[in-house]
Amino acid sequence: MATQSVGVTIRRRRRSRRWSTRNIVLVAIMCVVTVVMLYPFGFMLNNSFKTERQFEGAAGHSIASWRALGHAIPVGRELLNSTIVCVGSIAIIIAVSSLAGFAFAKLRYRFAVLVLVGIIAAMLIPMQSIIIPAYVNLSKVHLLSGYWAAILLYAALGTPFATFLMTTYYRSLPDELVEAAIVDGLSYRGTFLRIALPMSIPALVTVAVLQFIQIWDDLLVGLLFLQNTNDRTITVGLGVLSSGRTTDVPVLMAGSIVSAIPAIVVYLVFQRQLVSGLTVGMGK
């Protein structure tokens, strides 16, 4: 009873402090900052509903550019390509990183530490440093047509961090859990599939969300490793369109919105996982 009333008075005092002059000023400043940060979204939305002439100064709005978007780039096809590439590489990343993370965290075997350090050290390799040999290698094995080269490369680029994150996560699970499962007659594989894997779903979601945004938004790998025009992702399609000589800005803006929506939705739904994944790199 007593503690409850203390809680109420503190809350009341906070409430009165919330709208102090200082806070009102700070909220005003934050509103300005937010406008600056959201400016591109407003710009895209506003200008996508214009024709080229309206963009250059004529008054009014129109949906002509949204109609023209489908003729400028195959939007549906490119969204599908983006989805295929994302799903394919994320599936590979999740499969290999959860397996490896579990092994590094819970099993003792020769060279385990060495292999772990090797994989984590690969985080230091920038995409641009390996892209030329990787390009030549993959073209030699004829993987440059179709999705495979991009899927495999995205998977390889995402695996080091994912493995690090999964290893950290599995280490936080008690060893007794694995021991109990083994005593109860489960094999290592059974323990992993039936016990560890279901428990690690939050970490796997973090991995998937981080990778989705990374891969969906990437240009360089798609530009080089998706050689058929029909296989281009939406980001590559837009990048190529915008670097062309004659560009219709309102159409580009409509395309930008289409390409940004999936990433924004994923961001809004999985905000918490995204933030936790961002800071896991710091360790404990």
Next chain:
Amino acid sequence: MSLPAFVLVALLLGIPILQAAYYSMTDWNGITAHWIGPRAYRREFTDPTFWRVLQNNGVLLLAVPVALLVGMAIAFVLNERIPGWRVFRTLLFLPTAISWVVIGMVATRFFASEGTLNDLLRSMGLGFIHTDLLSGERTALIAVAIAFVWSMVGTNTIIFLTGMATLDPALHEAARIDGASGWTIFARITVPQLKRFIQFAFTITVISAFTALFSLIFVMTGGGPGYGTTTLEFFVYQTAFAKGAFGLGAMLGVVLFVIMAIVGLVQLRVLRTKD
């Protein structure tokens, strides 16, 4: 069980980085390669274009503290739990979700001669200042750097906010009772406690400045005017895929890798010694 991960990383990252090291000492064109040796590096290091490109990376490095300071300031305000801080947090982090391609397209129109920036200046009665950052060899990089800072602010804000949530409020309370001003508390207590988070944000921002801006540059300037916005990562792409000099491109990739490895190792070391 860790074999699939190892094979994937070894085949697509490990072997290629070794190949890059080897081919960097050849005149590789993708098909044939003749051995040149370490001489290849010496030759490139005396090329003024190479230093012009590194200079661009240096300029981007100057943008890093700006991206950190703005992020820190916003995090500080939000951490005061001002009304609606959660909404602000969500909105400010939103640019992190959209691609550099999209950011670049909007930024190009913002900085253009007939773009929003000049409209803005005119409406503020500053019409006599006419900017055209993107068409100047020296100024285009400023536009790229501003777009870069803009899109890194959200990430840094989140890192600092996470850090501030871990702080011990008792320390602040004690300092306040001892009569320390808000600024003193921030400078003497908050910042030192956030050291690890600041280092982390710094590393992430440097890595992004050096390796994540390909798409931004591709869309905004294509590396130009001249070599005005060609950074090392963009130079790798240009050298290999526009000029067909795969050996030289591989070398530039190796140089980039060495720089990034140093940044990464320093970060690891700093974190280790703190624990």
